[in-house]
Structure formats: C-alpha cells, structure tokens
Amino acid sequence: MKYVVVIGDGMADYPQEELEGKTPLQKAETPNMDRIARKGACGLLKTVPEGMEAGSDVANLSIMGYDPHEYYTGRGPLEAASMGAELSREEVAFRCNLINTEEGLLSDFNAGHISTAEASEIIEYLNQSFHQYGKFYLGTSYRHLFVSPKKEAADLQSIPPHDVVGEPLSQHLLKPEDDKLARELNQLMDQSHAKLENHPVNQKRSREGQKTANMIWLWGQGLKPQMPSFKEKYGLKGATITGVDLIKGLGVYLGLTNIKVPGATGYYDTDYCGKANYALDALEEHDLVFIHVEAPDEAGHAGDLEEKIRAIERIDKRILGKLWKELPQHHDFAMAILPDHFTPLSVQTHTPEPVPYAMFKSGGLKDEVDSYHEFSVEKGSQGLLEGYLFLKNFLEY
Template identity: 45%
Template sequence: MKYIVMLGDGMADEPLQELGGKTPLEYANTETMDRLAAKSEIGMAHTIPEGMNPGSDTANLAVLGYNPRLYYTGRSPLEALSIGVDMKETDVALRCNLVTLSEETGIPYEERTIIDHSSDEISTEDAAILLEAVRKELENDTYKFYVGTSYRHLLIWDKGMVVDLVPPHDHLGSVIKEYLPEDEMLLEMMKKSYDILENHPLNVERRKKGLNPANSCWFWGAGTRPALTSFAEKTHLKGAMISAVDLLKGIAVGAEMQNIEVEGANGGLHTNYEGKSKAAVDTLLKDGNDFVYIHLEAPDEMGHQGSVERKVQAIENMDSRLIKPLVEALDASGEDYRLLIMPDHPTPICIRTHSSNPVPFMLYDSRKDLKKDWHYNEREASESGNIVVEEGYQLIDRLIRE
C-alpha cells in the first residue's frame, strides 16, 4: 500500500460574487478530483488549533500528523533546516522577505505602503544578488543572512529574542507604520535595507521590465531551534517531500523525510506540475518510499495576490497537470494506494491572507468505490455530514491506519 498527501496550499476560500457565489475550488474545472470524490470520503478538518495563528507552518505540521501545540517553535527555524543552517540553542531565526514598498519621494520609511510581499515572485537568482548587497552592509557577528528561495530568506540572530513580528502578506496595501518591529535594531536594519536596495542596478532593471522592485527586507516569523520526531518513527512509513518551499523542505528535514528536488518547481503559478507528479510516482514505485507529501504553493500565492482568475487556474492546473497523471500512473502500476487531497488552510481572496476556518478534504482508496454523487469543494464537504476532524493532526491516522 502506498500513501499520498496532495496539499493545495491555501486552496480553500469563501464564496465570491464574481464566481456566481461559488468558491474558486467549487468553480474550477476539476474533473479528476470530482471523479475521485464520487468514490471517496469527503469531510472537513480543523488544521489550525484554537488560539494559534493560521500559518502554513502550523497547518502543514498538523497535516503531517504533528500536533502544532507540541512541535511548533516558529516558522523560520523550519526554513533554516531546509537551507542547511545548523542553529544553536541560543539562536533565533527570522524570515527575511524581500518585499516591495511604495517609493514616494520625501516621505519617511514608516509612511510607505506595502505593495507586494513577494516582489513579483522574484527569482532566487535575482534575490541572491540583492541579499548579498544587504549582507555586505548589515551582517555582523550578531546578525547573519542566508539565501532561501524566491523572496523567502533567513536572518539568524545570535542570542536573540523571539519577538512579535507581523507577516507582510497580512497587510498588503497598508501603510507599514503600525506593523514595524518594536525592536530598534531590527527596525533599523529594515530601514537601511531600503536605502541599499531602492536604487540597486538590478531593481532599476526590474522597473524597466515592469516588475516590482525588491526594495526592502521584512522580518517576521521568529522562532527557536525545532525538534520533530522522525516521521518513520511516528508512522512506520518511509516518506518523501516534494515542495518548492523552504518551509516544507525544512519540515521534511526535521522529520527525517527525503526531500525530492524537481527542476522548474518554483512555488509560483507557472511551476513544474508534471515534474512533481512524475517525481511522486517515481519515489513510490521505483525508490521504495511508502509515503509522499506533494505540496503546491500556487493557490496560496494567488490568494495573497487577490487574483480570482489565477487562483482558479492554479487549482485547475493541480487537477489536470498533477493529480491526473499521478492517478493514471498509479492505476496503471496495479499498486494499491490511498490519496488524501486537501488544503492546509484557507487563503480567501476577500482578505488576501490566511484564515483559521476548517478545510475540505477528500480521502480516496484505490480499492474502494463508495458510489457517492458529491464533488470535492468546501460546500459539499461541509454539507455531506460525513466527517468532521476536530484535531487536524489526527487526520493522517485516518489515511494510514485503515
């Protein structure tokens, strides 16, 4: 038996007027998922524990079977694991986004508006050049910068404090004054990063190309060194992770799972869907792994961008270009498998950030046909009355224990 989790990050949403009162998942052409849903269990799961922030960190830990209340120490430490940073017990890790702030002449840094948390999904190659310019000016024995993926990078603070910091994607279009760090040194570094990056030659070229400049660092997601139980020890399964995002790669490192790199996988809308599908099939059928976790970032990014059309497209791409060839290859192999399809959390277009609402899931078993007439979406999963999983971290037991 093989086990697969297909995680569409931020895929869940709210009904939208422009989609005739449907959610993007309900509106999208998802022929493969709907065909599987008719043979599957569907239901709702609470992946965000009450009182915790609705982040991809807590939610993906839960989907993998790790109780966030016990295992969560912050987002950035998990990303540090992916980058290969060996944190000391006294280190604090912080996410360092390269963001786009407004560039009005003559106003102070605090009065600028946050335009884009991802600087038009800047490439890792461009981001590395800009972060190197910041590193030369700001790095010292206390603060060290590390390149991550796309706009997502890392700051390690020696003997630091876990301070309360605000995610930039939660306040797009807002003046940043209310959301800046209270810590004076972190704030000073953010201000200096703007001075360093505003007129950097690479940003000059980005503007000429119609792209948002990556003109400031933004620190958030502080935390201390994580300690996860081995996934194999927890589940008795040999597992692999397929993701373009450092957070998920870091979770895999902490859980002692195999990280599988897919060329062209970038965390954006135009990622290598087919490559992820093939990598999942190969790791299950050729490499001897029992379990694979396929993470797709695109729906979440489109939700943060507030793009209804692109979020629908991301979901349709996942269905036709990733899930369809995955299922076809597994069916052709004759291998029995169980497939869990779900988001980690909602990223509603109307708020352009995460919410704590429960998410729909679908559990398909290749050996079974439940002969249902439902489709896979938020409304039908909620109205089915079939299953409600109150503690999201228990859902993986439903996948692998049967």
C-alpha cells in the first residue's frame, strides 16, 4: 500500500458574501477532492490542540501523527533543521522574518516577498553587523533564522509578525520587557532597522517601488525537540515535498526524506505538476509522502479570494488529478486531502477550528459524504478526531 497526504495549507475558510455564502473550497472546481470524499471517508480534525497557537508547525506536526503537547518546542528549531543549522542543547533558534516598517508600524510581515538572492545579501550583512548577538542563517524569501547561544531565550514570549500587521511594533516586542535578554534582543531588532534602512538592496527596492526589508523580526523560538522517528513510530518510510522550511524541518526531526522539487517556491507560483511527479517517483522508494502546498495560506494572509480559489483548483487538478491518474496503474494506494488549519480571508491569519478531511483507500471504507468542503464532512463517518490521531486513522481505517 502506498500513502499520500496532500496538505493545502490554510485552505479552509468561512462563507464569503462575494460567493453567495459559499466558502472558497465550496466554490472552487474540485472534482478530485470530491472524488476522494465520494469514494472514501470524511471527518473533522482538531489539528490545533486546546491552548496552543494555530501555527502551521503545530498543525502539521499533528497531521504527521505527533501530539504537539508532547513534542512541540517552537517553530524556530524546525526551520533550523531544514536549513542544516545543527542546534546544541543550549542554543535557541528564532524564526527571523525580514519585515517592512513605516513610522513605527509593522507595515509588511514579508518585506514585499523579497527574493532569496536579495535576502542573502541582507543576511550576510546582518552576520557582519551583529555577530555578538548570535548567528543568522539564510532561508527562503523573507523567512530566515537567528540562533541565540542563550538557553533562557526559549522562555521569552514572542509574537508572529503576520498577526500584528498595521500595529505599532513597540507593543509587540519580546516580553517580559524588563528581562535582560529580552531587552538585548529587542535592541537587536531596533538596531537592525537603523542598519538596514539604507542598505543597497533596499535602496534598489525603493527605487523600483517595492517594499523594503528594513527590519528583522524575531519570533517562534525554541530549543531542539526530541522526537521518535516516523519509521520507529509508524513503521513506514516517509517523505515530504514542500517549499516551506518549517515542514522540511519537521521532516528532518522525524527522519522523513525531503524530496527537492526545483520549482517548489512556497508561493502562488509553485510548481504543482512538479510536486505530483516527484511524489510519484518518491513512492517507488517510500511508503508515504506528505505533499504540502503553501499557496492557499498565502492567499488567505493576503485576503485574496481569487488566488485562494485558484490555488485550491490547482491542487485539485495538477496534484490530485495526476495522482488519481497514475497511482492506480501501479499500486494499491490511499490518499488524503486536508488543510492544516483555517486561514480565513476575512481574518487574514490562522484560526484553530477543526479542519475538514477526506481520505480514500483501495478497498477501504466509504461513507455518505459526496463532496469535500468545510460543511459536507460534518456528516462523515469519522466524526471529530484529535489531530495527532489522524495518521493512525488514515493508515488503519
């Protein structure tokens, strides 16, 4: 049996006035998602446990079959793993966004989707300017890493920048603000603004009318997590396909192979067909592949209804469609489709309600649900499940 789990990041949403009360998943043309629902079984999944933030890290850790309450230490260390930054037991990895600030407000959490090539010059400059604080690592686009040698940094409170767009930076610094280390790192963020404002990369971006990367934002920090491998826990050889460091990093700690797809960008322009083709290849050597697509989440954060629908339709046609066509020719297979969390257009950030899932298995159970969206699955045979139990359910149902 070969298993594929397709994760449309942030795909779930609320009913839209522009869509006459339908959600993007209801509105989008999704014959392949609907087929999974029609031929298989559906349910709702609580990917974000009570009391935890609705982050992609927590939600995807759940989907991969690990209880976040037991294993989650923060987003930073997951991204560190994907960037090849080995953490000692003392070191604390922060996610380091390149952001844009104007007049003391956080005006853009992604610095106008700065290119990785431009970001690389800035990260190098930050390492030259601020080596006394720790080390910066280059990631992708606006998503980078900062590693502090001070273990106590793990206990500070930090805020995801995409949650406070348009708000004054001074209200969302690392806390408690009277803590010595928090003060030091808040000073680092402040100084980065002074240094980056006139950096050549930013001068050029300004001239071209693009948002500048004129500050760093540190958040999502944590110590290295200790987790049993996927093979130990589930007895299967697994792989991930994603354009996002966070998901790659989860895979590293779980011993999953990260399959590199040249055109996987973590954005609207990602190579959907490439992801499907590489997944099919990977299944020759692996038992299970997680295919993660970031685009619907980005559209949710941007409040862009059209892009969200387009991303959902592309997942359906180019990934699920391809898999449905190819897989049955060679294997008994099982396939699941789900988002990790909601990223509602009206909220423009993640929300923690249970997500809809549909799964199909050759010769497996079939229920009464005949389409896939937020409401159809409520009638599904699988009911409401804790997120980390999904994988077991998918393997055994």
